[in-house]
Amino acid sequence: MSAKIDWSILSEVEKLKYESNYLRGTLEQSLADPVTGAIADGDTQLSKFHGIYQQHDRDLEKERKQQKLEPAFSFLIRVRLPGGAVTPAQWLQMDRLADEHANGTLKLTTRQAFQLHGVIKKKLKPTIQGINEVLLDTIAACGDVNRNVMSHANPEESEIHAQAYKLAGDISAHLLPQTTAYHEIWLDKKLLVDGKKDVEPLYGDRYLPRKFKIGVAVPPSNDVDIFSQDLGFIAIQENGKLVGYNVVAGGGFGSTFGMPETYPRLGDVIGFCTPEQAVDVAEKILLVQKDNGNRQNRKLARLKYTIDRNGLDWFNAEVNKYLGYELQPARPFHFTRNGDRYGWVKGTNGKWNMNLFVEGGRVKDTESLKLKTALREVAQQVDAQFILTANQNLILANTTEKDKVNQILGKYGVWPVQLSGLRQNSIACVALNTCGLAFAEAERYLPTLISRLETILDEYQLLKEEIVIRMTGCPNGCGRPYLAEIGFIGKSPGRYNLYLGGNLNGTRLNTLYKETLSEEEILAELRPIIADFAQNRANNEGFGDFVIRKEYVKETVQGKDFKH
Structure with a gap:
């Protein structure tokens, strides 16, 4: 143990990481323990770096x-x-693993990744090995490292989109932890020769103070919600060519009820870099956070707090110092929306792309909708890419077999389908029954609430009106609820805080409107606002803009002003 580190003032996780032998801990012993279905307490933290969260079924708790x-x-x-893209073979493997080792469903996350739920301990290793068999992995999907890097959903939409997708992959590879623990524990590979030790050239022996999230956006689409990221790159094009990226830093949505010093924050545009500089900029901003982030209180450890604690001028100076050159002034850009575009669209390469709505991001079969079966048949019979979007949806991309896809989707009732503008702009986190942080339902409940809201919208001829609605079971922000025009955060079972005033392009935080509402109270609060919106909105005015103009809520300008 280092004599230079005063462990008494640091969070317990800092010492745990330091003593873990580069993320090994006692994971192998925990996996071999037949007495319990759990792993050791310390290993629950370390397993996150390997892409794993321990949970339990809260429906069965009592x-x-x-x-x-x-x-x-x-x-x-x-x-x-x-970037969220997989081949048909990779999709089929994930489908198979879900049936054989998990709960039979696939969760498409808001970071363009797969999640498998309900994997018991003895199935962890064969599941991860199965994932690696198709050249996918789970390392750094969680933990105090750079996590899954997001990019605009379809890389074939244009040359610029392809470059943004490539940047996401390049950054992810460059910032990947170098420990060989993952390969030893899960893949039974010994990569180190005797006497040689692991080294983390970027992360060091304690990794980052907290998680770090990166996204790449291509205007006019802000589907990755770039201002919610610790670090974002906004593609800037001139005359149809990519000239570089505006750099956004300091976004993040995790917060805690009863702790006003925690809050959601939008990132600041701090400058512009060339395409050749982007990976270096990502590395250096990550290092500024590694060296200056709060390691005493994990609730205040994200980059947003590092910036607010020291000031934006200080942060910009540090970034330039680490880079050895200055970022250029930011360049103009414009976002129009952060939602997905549904249905068939022909790409510039002449191939077709189908964006499918996946409610709550949950790929499963029900009595009324055989979504999982339909997508399996598409993967088996059609040459198409499968691309996960940042809004929990799926693109069947880059195919010449449009009619075949239509036939399969139609057979199982997946497409065509009528969606309200509210439903097609919805996001819900997993919440109950498996998330240990959730105070209330989200994924299992939001569809029902939307149906009741649709009844009201229909009364006022607003069913097709696009309104962003998001729900999470706690204030940690996994479903990015703080950007929603109508946001719900679970406060207790069946009770939610209601937030209003985000917008359609993901550039403004919403504001607390009412606390701890039941479903009937939610409907009673929203009905008169919806009626007012229908009767008194300005031309092309969005719902979030309307509620601010009519002073239902005041605009939250800075994250530090946000109140739960």
């Missing part, structure tokens, strides 16, 4: 306590997938 049984432990496995 019953198992009464029976004096341990919780029904299982694990979430998250795949690292920069």
Whole structure:
């Protein structure tokens, strides 16, 4: 143990990382322990770096306590997938693993990644090995490292989109942890010769103070919600060519009820870099955070707090110092929306792309909708790319077999489908029954609430009106609720805080309107606002803009002003 580090003032996780032998800990012993379905407490933190979260079924919690049984432990496995694109073979493998080792469903996340839920401990290793068999992996999908790098959904939309997608992959590869622990523990590979030790040239022996998220956006689409990222790159084009990226820093949405010093924050545009500089800029900003982030209080450890604690001028100076050159002044850009575009679109390469709505990002079969079966048949029969979007949806991309796709989707009732503008702009986090942080439902409940809201919207001829609605079971912000025009954050079972005033292009935080509402109270609060919107909106005025203009809420200008 280093005598230079005062461990007494640091969070316990800092010492755990330092003593983990580069993320090994006692994971191998935990996996081999037949007495419990869980892993050791310290290993629950280290396993995140390997893409794994320990959870338990909260629906069964009371019953198992009464029976004096341990919780029904299982694990979430998250795949690292920069840019969100997979081949049909990779999709089929994930589909198979979901059936054989998980709960039979695939979760498409808001970071363009797969999650498998309900994997029990003895199935962890074969599942991860199965993921690696098709050249995917789970390392750094979670933990205090750079996580899955996002980019605009379809790289074939233009040359610029392809370059943005490539940048996401390049950054992800460059910032990947170098420890060989992942290969040893999960893939049974010994990469180090005897006597040689692991080294982390970027992360060091304690990694980052907290998670770090990066996205790449291509205007006019802000589908990756670039201002929610710790670090963002906005593609700037001139005369149809990519000339570089505006750099955005300091976004992040995690916060805690009862702790006003925690808050969601939008990133600041701090400058412009050339395409050749982008990976270096990502590295150096990550290093500024590594060296200056708060390692005493994990709730205040994200880059947004580092910037607010020291000031934006200080941060910009540090970034330039680490780079050894100055970022150029930011260049003009314009976003029009952060939602997905549904249906068929022909790409510049002459191939077709179908954007499918996936409610809550959950790929599953129900009695009324055989989505999982339909997508399996597409993967088996059609030459197409599968691209996960940042809004939990799916693009069947770059195919010449449009009619075949239509036939399969139509057979299972997947497409065509009528969607309200509200539903097609919805996001929900997993929440209950598996997330240990959730206070209330989200994914399992939001569709029902939307149906009741649609009844009101229909009364006022607003069913087709695009309104961004998002729900999370806690204030940590995994579903980016703070950008929604109508946002819900679970406060307790069946009760939600209601936030209003985000916008359609993801450039403004919303504001708390009412606290701890039941469903009936939510409907009663929103009905008169929807009626007012229908009757008194300005031409082409969005719902979020309307509620601010009519002073239902005041605009939240800075994250530090945000109130729960």
